[in-house]
Amino acid sequence: MAPSRREFIQGGLAAAGAAALTRLGFTRPAWAREPQSPQSNGAPEPGYLELERGGELERRERELWAMLENCRLCPRQCGVNRLAGEEGSCGSAETFKVASYGPHFGEERPLTGKRGSGTIFFSHCNLLCAFCQNWEINHRGDGRQASHADLAGIMLALQGAGCHNINLVTPTHLVPHWVSALRLAIAEGLRLPLLYNSSGYDSLEVIRLLDGVIDVYLPDFKYQDAEIAARFSNGAPDYPIHAAAAIREMHRQVGELKQIDGIAHKGLLIRHLVLPENMAGTDGFVRWVVSELGPETHVNIMGQYSPQFRAREYPPLDRRPTREEIAQAQRWAREAGLRHFY
Numbered sequence: 001m002a003p004s005r006r007e008f009i010q011g012g013l014a015a016a017g018a019a020a021l022t023r024l025g026f027t028r029p030a031w032a033r034e035p036q037s038p039q040s041n042g043a044p045e046p047g048y049l050e051l052e053r054g055g056e057l058e059r060r061e062r063e064l065w066a067m068l069e070n071c072r073l074c075p076r077q078c079g080v081n082r083l084a085g086e087e088g089s090c091g092s093a094e095t096f097k098v099a100s101y102g103p104h105f106g107e108e109r110p111l112t113g114k115r116g117s118g119t120i121f122f123s124h125c126n127l128l129c130a131f132c133q134n135w136e137i138n139h140r141g142d143g144r145q146a147s148h149a150d151l152a153g154i155m156l157a158l159q160g161a162g163c164h165n166i167n168l169v170t171p172t173h174l175v176p177h178w179v180s181a182l183r184l185a186i187a188e189g190l191r192l193p194l195l196y197n198s199s200g201y202d203s204l205e206v207i208r209l210l211d212g213v214i215d216v217y218l219p220d221f222k223y224q225d226a227e228i229a230a231r232f233s234n235g236a237p238d239y240p241i242h243a244a245a246a247i248r249e250m251h252r253q254v255g256e257l258k259q260i261d262g263i264a265h266k267g268l269l270i271r272h273l274v275l276p277e278n279m280a281g282t283d284g285f286v287r288w289v290v291s292e293l294g295p296e297t298h299v300n301i302m303g304q305y306s307p308q309f310r311a312r313e314y315p316p317l318d319r320r321p322t323r324e325e326i327a328q329a330q331r332w333a334r335e336a337g338l339r340h341f342y
Contacts, residue, residue, distance in 0.1 A: 010116040026197055043265035044133050044191050047212040052186050053337040060209050061183065064176040067206070068094070074203050075242040076170050089234075090126040090173035096149030097123035097143030101154050108300055108342060110193070110257060111165065111216075113145035117169040118192065120151070126173045127199040128234040129222070131162050139169065139309065145222050151181035152188065159192050164263050165216065167195040179213070196250075200243035201236060207249045216257070216264050217250035219243065220271045224281030225290070232279070232314060247290060248259040257298040257340070269298040274329045275317040282329045286336040301329050 051057040067073055068082040080086035084310040087093045103116030111117045119136070136142045146154075155166050157190030168178055182194070192207075193215035200219040221243050223229040250268050257267030260325035272285055282301070289297050303326040333341045 008081060008225045012258065021256045022271065023259060041260045041263055041265075043193070043260050046191060046215050048182060048194060048215075049186065049191060050181060051212050057179070057183060057186075060213070061176065061179045064179055064206070065208060068176060072093075072203065072208055074174055075201055075238055077336045079174075085280070088126075091124040091139075091141050092173050094315055095145055096151075096174045098139065098146045098151065098154065099123045099137040099143035101158065101195045102171070103161055103169065104157065105168065106315060108269060110262060110269070110298075111218075113164045113263045115162040115164055117165055117167045117195070117206075118155070118161070118163030118198075119169060120154060120158075121169045122174055122178075124173060125170050125199065125293075127201045127236060127239070129199075130232050130234075130309060130314050131305070131307065131317050132309045133306070135309035140151065148181040148184055149179065151178060152184035152190075155181065155185040155190055156188055159190055162193065166190070167218075168198055169197045170199070171196055172198050172206075175206055175210070182213075182308065189267050199252045201233075202241055202242065202246035204245050207246050211253045214250075215254065215266045217247075217254060217268045218271065219247050219250060219274065220269075221247060221285055222273065222280060224284040228281070229278055232317070244288070244292070251293050251297070256294070256296045266295075267298070269300065271300045271302060272319050274326055275305055276319055276321050276325065278325070278328075279317065283332045286341075288334050288339055290337045294333075296338050297338070299338055300342045301333055303329070 009165050021272055023164055048057060060088050071078045071080050071082050071088050076089050078088040080281070081086055082093050085093050091150070099121040101120040104114050105112045106121035107117045112176050121137060123137045125138035128139060128144055157222045158166060171178055189199060194213065195218055196210065196214045199216040202219065202223050222239065226237040226240055230237035233239055253265050257264050257269050262283070270289065271283065273280060289299060303321060307318050
């Protein structure tokens with residue numbers, strides 16, 4: 001059985017590393033010992049390569065870094081000067097941390113294939129849910145400081161291990177950093193599809209700047225109700241509005257999920273976590289997807305919620321969904337007309 005995200009992260013620091021990454025203090029894992037050439041299944045080259053050749057990626061990198069001076073990377077619009085070391089609501093200032101990385105086999109099948117998704121978990125988060133499944137890294141900020149060269153080395157190590165993609169987890173508050181690292185990795189031969197794996201609490205301005213940079217978008221759409229979002233996600237009543245706008249733009253950029261030999265190389269896959277007593281508004285969510293994006297949209301209706309972090313303080317989040325609640329969520333998806341849901 002593939003490890004859960006939580007198991008992957010907790011085991012990752014003990015197993016992570018590569019020879020080129022000694023500055024991070026990680027030990028070299030088995031998967032990094034025999035670098036392989038990137039394997040191609042005939043998919044088009046990642047869009048970021050063309051942007052880099054034309055100088056457009058460098059221009060966007062500068063624009064993204066300018067946003068940190070009066071931070072507006074996410075909908076919280078903190079306005080702090082992170083370049084001067086001021087800390088935003090995400091818990092990050094001018095530097096960043098990597099919590100764990102490696103080939104991950106617990107993601108959706110089109111992402112993991114036989115060689116795994118090259119997953120990089122960043123520390124801290126801009127949404128900060130009360131029931132966070134990975135609260136140690138998202139709330140507490142566990143992880144290790146890294147440089148752009150370190151992060152580029154991680155990307156290349158994952159490519160060398162034969163992973164199908166580079167999967168950036170919780171990337172929203174660190175976009176300038178990983179774009180800078182991406183450019184370093186491109187210069188050294190990176191050419192895997194790039195995945196943006198976020199909470200959905202994304203700035204439309206930033207997502208537009210990622211047009212052509214990201215090959216596959218993996219946003220959550222957690223809630224349909226503003227009051228529930230405010231209660232469970234650190235006072236974010238605007239979450240449903242911003243998630244909807246960001247996901248529409250993601251879909252405009254990449255369209256439905258496109259696969260070759262069962263491996264995704266471009267497109268959108270939305271994740272939606274089923275919560276007890278339909279706190280996530282699953283019935284409304286699936287109708288929104290079909291109405292706004294179309295029935296061919298790929299959606300993961302996730303039934304693995306468990307009470308973590310402070311969830312026990314927020315009934316009914318103090319329990320797992322029942323089998324009937326999960327089955328009902330699947331029925332809603334089917335009745336709404338979704339054709340590709342897991």
